[in-house]
Amino acid sequence: KEYGITPLFIFQGVAPGPQHSMFANRMDQQMDMAWNHLARGEKSLAQKCFAVSTSRINGDFVYFIFHHLRHRGYECIQAPYFAGAQLAHFAEQGVVQTIFGPPGLLLYGVKSVVIMLNFGQQHFDWVDLDSVLSKWQLSWDEFVDACMLAGTEYCLTYPYLNLRDFQPAQARFNFDAAVYIIKQSPLINWMQAFPTDDMKNDHVDGYCICKVLVQNSPVYHLSDVSIRPLGATSKTPSAAVPEVPADFSSIMGSKLPPSLYYLMLHGIISHKLPQALAKGEWTDKSQPLVDTNEFRTLLRDLEDYRKVALGLIAQYLHPSFQTKQILCKAYWEHNSIRQALSTDPKLPEGARVIQPEITKGLRWKISGSAVKKEMQRQGVTKVDFKFCLNWHAYEFENDGPLLRGINLVGPCTFDSDLHSLSALVHFMLLEKLDFISPEDGNATVLSDLLKETPANLTEPCLTALELMKFGRLDGEPFETAQPEKPFPEDVKYPVAANLSQPERDAKCGKLLLCRVMSLVPMKLRHV
DSSP states (O other): OTTSOOOEEEEOOSOOOOSOOOSHHHHHHHHHHHHHHHHTTOHHHHHHHHHHHOOSOOHHHHHHHHHHHHHTTOEEEEOSSOHHHHHHHHHHHTSOSOOBSOGGGGGGTOSEEEEEEETTTTEEEEEEHHHHHHHHTOOHHHHHHHHHHHOOSSSOOOGGGGSTTTSOSOSSOOHHHHHHHHHHSOHHHHTTOOSSHHHHHHHHHHHHHHHHHHHHOEEEETTTTEEEEOOOOOOOTTOOOOOOOTTTHHHHOSOOOHHHHHHHHTTSSOSHHHHHHHHSEEEEOOOOSSOBHHHHHHHHHTHHHHHHHHHHHHTTSOHHHHTOOEEEEETTSOHHHHTOOTTOSSOOTTOEEEOOOOOOOOOOEEOHHHHHHHHHHHTOSSOOHHHHHHHHHHHHHHTOGGGTTTTSSSOOEEOSSHHHHHHHHHHHHHHHTTSBOTTTOOBOHHHHHHTTSOGGGHHHHHHHHHHHHTTOOSOOOOOBSSTTSOOOGGGOOOOGGGSOHHHHHHHHHHHHHHHHHTTSOOOOOOO
């Protein structure tokens, strides 16, 4: 803002999961090295290994950043699908003058991309599409094909590019090799030169999917306020507009209703639930810093929450979404499961499938005047879990209007103000977690316990109670997820069977305290 720049932040929306996991073994090695360096006090080396092996910027953190920026007054939009395609459309329509991001945005037809800004030295680096095409003497379509041959998260690197003739003892991939072979012959010709049919099918499917995503990724169109494919990105004047394939839904999933896209665009709902309902799959692709048996079990336990969350949305959608089979995929599962579709007639053994869980809920009626009156009674200025629990307890003891008719059939209602909506959402969550009885709306032992906690610790305590329901909050040392891959030796992580009783008591007590304290949110330093 000091330099007169008005930023518009575009966040990723629904996107098909990657078709393969590249360099997984190399990342595991880097992770082990990072922990060993840290155990020896070599923090700088450990940080470098962590940086190349994993990213702590997961989807939940990105969603937090979205709302943090909005709270600070910045314009933010969650794209319905790919952020790159949405940026390309906004640039074409003149909504934005300049795009900042990775050079891969050129694939969507963006004319130029700023890849680095240095305000201190007052300079920036940028990549110009026409200059790139001129340097390599490529047409637009040849450039896209060369990028696909080099490999993306949706298509494998063309196998012959890994030969020593093309990559002579270099640590980094040589993109010039992909440019060289695409200038020799069109992509379709290179697709015939595979040693086996299985390898050919794997690569061809990936290239087709990638090409479709580049050309036809759905975006929010400003002209008619609709969600539809981006359209032609070919820079050849005579080129025809590429048709959307008939099986487009097998890649992107079912089209969602406009109301759900609206909620996504404004960040009211993250893309995870709509993506699961559209695509029929829920993917946990982020591997933790330490892969443990307990972490994997916890992800399976989360299926109960996910079914309820999906049901809360699906109950307002077409019946086809309400009975949707959703295949759960995790980073550790066999490739046959990660490549399967929920619609396959026979799923691989061990595949986990869930459906939206739609149940009759309590009929909450929240009025703005009642919320305001209760806030004055409690002497608080915000609606949170503690406020709702105390309000519910007061109404329960005095047979107040909040609980009258709560068992009647009908939708929940609330006044059109922020506090009323917030109170409704908090009450619905407490009901779904059984802190308020879903049968009659009465208080429970857990709700009585939770309302006595300090306001700043109510949410962490709620999380602790939920973990305890599944037996996931204790002081026992974690077990490695794979017996053949023990924890890094230099870390000297305790093994319960090797500890004496006094050592076990001391170690388990310390671990329990650490895990409990990790649930308390930390304050961000103001910069």
